[in-house]
Amino acid sequence: xxxxxxxxxxxxxxxxxxxxxxxxxxxxxxxxxxxxxxxxxxxxxxxxxxxxxxxxxxxxxxxxxxxxxxxxxxxxxxxxxxxxxxxxxxxxxxxxxxxxxxxxxxxxxxxxxxxxxxxxxxxxxxxxxxxxxxxxxxxxxxxxxxxxxxxxxxxxxxxxxxxxxxxxxxxxxxxxxxxxxxxxxxxxxxxxxxxxxxxxxxxxxxxxxxxxxxxxxxxxxxxxxxxxxxxxxxxxxxxxxxxxxxxxxxxxxxxxxxxxxxxxxxxxxxxxxxxxxxxxxxxxxxxxxxxxxxxxxxxxxxxxxxxxxxxxxxxxxxxxxxxxxxxxxxxxxxxxxxxxxxxxxxxxxxxxxxxxxxxxxxxxxxxxxxxxxxxxxxxxxxxxxxxxxxxxxxxxxxxxxxxxxxxxxxxxxxxxxxxxxxxxxxxxxxxxxxxxxxxxxxxxxxxxxxxxxxxxxxxxxxxxxx
Ligand code: A3P
Numbered sequence: 001x002x003x004x005x006x007x008x009x010x011x012x013x014x015x016x017x018x019x020x021x022x023x024x025x026x027x028x029x030x031x032x033x034x035x036x037x038x039x040x041x042x043x044x045x046x047x048x049x050x051x052x053x054x055x056x057x058x059x060x061x062x063x064x065x066x067x068x069x070x071x072x073x074x075x076x077x078x079x080x081x082x083x084x085x086x087x088x089x090x091x092x093x094x095x096x097x098x099x100x101x102x103x104x105x106x107x108x109x110x111x112x113x114x115x116x117x118x119x120x121x122x123x124x125x126x127x128x129x130x131x132x133x134x135x136x137x138x139x140x141x142x143x144x145x146x147x148x149x150x151x152x153x154x155x156x157x158x159x160x161x162x163x164x165x166x167x168x169x170x171x172x173x174x175x176x177x178x179x180x181x182x183x184x185x186x187x188x189x190x191x192x193x194x195x196x197x198x199x200x201x202x203x204x205x206x207x208x209x210x211x212x213x214x215x216x217x218x219x220x221x222x223x224x225x226x227x228x229x230x231x232x233x234x235x236x237x238x239x240x241x242x243x244x245x246x247x248x249x250x251x252x253x254x255x256x257x258x259x260x261x262x263x264x265x266x267x268x269x270x271x272x273x274x275x276x277x278x279x280x281x282x283x284x285x286x287x288x289x290x291x292x293x294x295x296x297x298x299x300x301x302x303x304x305x306x307x308x309x310x311x312x313x314x315x316x317x318x319x320x321x322x323x324x325x326x327x328x329x330x331x332x333x334x335x336x337x338x339x340x341x342x343x344x345x346x347x348x349x350x351x352x353x354x355x356x357x358x359x360x361x362x363x364x365x366x367x368x369x370x371x372x373x374x375x376x377x378x379x380x381x382x383x384x385x386x387x388x389x390x391x392x393x394x395x396x397x398x399x400x401x402x403x404x405x406x407x408x409x410x411x412x413x414x415x416x417x418x419x420x421x422x423x424x425x426x427x428x429x430x431x432x433x434x435x436x437x438x439x440x441x442x443x444x445x446x447x448x449x450x451x452x453x454x455x456x457x458x459x460x461x462x463x464x465x466x
Contacts, residue, residue: 210267214258215243215274217299217391218291220359221282223349224313225303226373228429229410231277233384236401236413239393241268242275249276250291251284258294273391283348283355288362299391300363305373306465307350307452308444312433314346320431329440340447347444353454360458370459380411 219227234240247253249261268274281287282302291298305313312328319325334341342348349355359368369390376383381399388395405412405424412424445466456462 208270210269212262212265212267213274214262214294215265215276215298216295217273217275217301218281219275219277219279219301219303220287220291221279221302221355222304222310222352223279223283224310224317225279225305226371226376227277227279227303229376229380229425230301230303230371230383230387231275232413232423232425233380233397233401234275234387236397237388237393238396239272240275240391241266241272242277246278246280247276248278248280250281250287251278254286254290261294273393282359285358288359292362296363298363298367300359300368301371301387301390302352302356302368303371303373303376304352304455304463306463307347307352307448308441308465309433310373311346311350311444312436313431314349316431316433317428318346319434320428328434329437332440332444338443340444350448351451353451353458356455356458365459368459370461370463372461372463374463377410 219231221227231242235242243264243266247261247264249256249264253260265274265276281291291300311332315325315328315331325331330336331344332341332347333339340347342351356368369387371383371387380402381397384397384401385395388397401414402411403414403422404410408424408430410424410430412422414422448465452463452465
C-alpha cells in the first residue's frame with residue numbers, strides 16, 4: 001500500500017479494521033509466520049462499528065476520531081512498542097506506522113483540548129443557569145412579600161367593612177353601624193391606617209358616623225296623592241334623610257334582598273331617620289308582609305286624595321306620555337255603559353279601604369299616618385306638623401318654610417335642603433287636568449262613596465270627599 005493510500009485510510013478510519021485484523025493475526029499467529037497483507041475491504045468490520053459509535057473522554061464522535069484511539073492501542077502491540085520493524089513487514093509499512101503514531105498523539109492532544117473547551121463551556125452554561133434560577137427565585141420571593149403587604153390607597157379612597165344584616169342594625173337598634181370606613185386618607189400609612197380603623201370603630205360605637213341603614217319610615221302611597229311634595233317637605237328637616245328616587249324594593253326588586261335595599265339608602269347619622277317613598281307599595285298585595293318581615297316597627301305614611309281627582313291626575317300623567325290615549329270617560333266605564341271599570345288601574349287604586357285592610361292585617365293602625373293630599377296643598381305646615389309628630393322628630397318644618405307660588409298654584413319651599421333657595425316641585429307635579437264629563441264624575445263619586453266611608457271608619461278620619 002502506498003503511503004498516501006494509508007493516510008487516506010487512516011483518516012477515514014478504515015485502517016483500524018484492517019490493522020485490527022492484522023494485529024489480531026499478528027497476536028494470534030506471529031509465530032505461525034508472516035502476517036498477511038490486509039485485504040481492501042472498504043466496509044468497517046462488525047467490531048469496528050461500536051468503536052466508532054462509542055465516545056471515550058478523549059474521543060470525538062464518529063469513525064474519524066475513533067482512528068487515533070485504535071492507533072494508540074496498536075502501539076501497545078509487541079512490535080510497535082519497541083519501535084522496530086516487525087518480522088515480515090516491509091519498509092513503507094513501518095514508516096506509515098510511525099507517522100500514524102505521531103498523528104495519533106497530535107490529534108489526541110487536539111481532542112483533549114477540545115474536550116476541555118467543551119467542559120469549560122458546560123461549566124459556564126451551568127453557572128449562567130444557576131444565576132438565572134437564583135434571580136427568578138429572588139423575584140418570586142419579592143412578589144410574595146409585596147402581596148402580603150397592604151397596598152397604598154389613593155387619597156380619599158375609603159375601605160369599608162360590611163357587617164351582615166342583623167336585628168341590631170335597624171334604626172333605633174343598639175349597634176347600627178353597617179359600613180365602617182377603615183381607611184383615613186390623612187393617615188396614609190400602615191400605622192396610621194390601624195389608628196384610623198380604631199378611631200372609626202370607636203366613633204361607630206358612639207354612633208357618630210354616617211351609615212346606610214334600612215328605612216325606619218316609608219311613604220307607601222298613594223300614587224298622585226302628593227307623595228313627592230311630602231317627601232320634599234320632609235327633606236328640609238335635619239333629622240330626615242331620604243332616598244332620592246322611588247326604590248320599588250317591596251314590589252319590583254324584592255329578590256335583590258335587604259342588602260341591596262339598604263345600599264339604595266342615603267347614609268344617616270344616629271338620630272336621623274332613613275326614609276323612602278314608593279307609592280305603589282300601598283296597592284301591592286305582598287308589600288305589607290314584606291315590610292313587616294323587614295321590620296314590624298316600620299312607620300308607614302299614606303298620602304290620600306279624593307279618589308276621583310286622583311284618578312284624573314293619574315290619567316293625565318299617563319296621557320302626557322301617550323297622547324293618543326282614549327278619553328278618560330271611555331276608559332272609566334265598561335263599553336260606554338254606566339258600569340265602572342274597576343280593573344282599570346287609575347280607578348282600582350282609589351278603593352283605599354280594600355288596600356288598607358291588607359296593611360292592617362300586618363300593622364296596627366297606630367303605625368300608619370294618613371296625610372290629606374288636599375290639605376298638603378292648602379295648609380302644608382299643618383300636615384307637616386302631624387307628620388313630624390308621627391315620626392317623633394321636632395317640629396322644625398313650619399309655616400316659615402312655605403310660600404304660595406301663584407303661578408304654579410301650589411305651595412313651594414322657601415328653603416330647600418341643599419340650595420337654601422325657593423324651590424317648587426317640577427313641571428310634572430301640579431299639571432292642569434283635562435275637563436271630565438260631569439256625569440262621569442258624578443257616577444264615579446257614587447261608586448267611591450261606600451268605599452270612602454269604609455275608609456273613614458278604618459282610619460277614624462273624615463277626609464271630606466264628596
Ligand atoms: P297633579 O299633578 O295631578 O296636580 P305625587 O307626587 O304623589 O305623584 O302627586 C302629585 C300630585 O301632588 C300633584 O298632582 C299635585 O296635585 C300634588 N301636590 C301636592 N302638593 C304639591 C306641591 N306643593 N306642588 C305640586 N304638586 C303638589
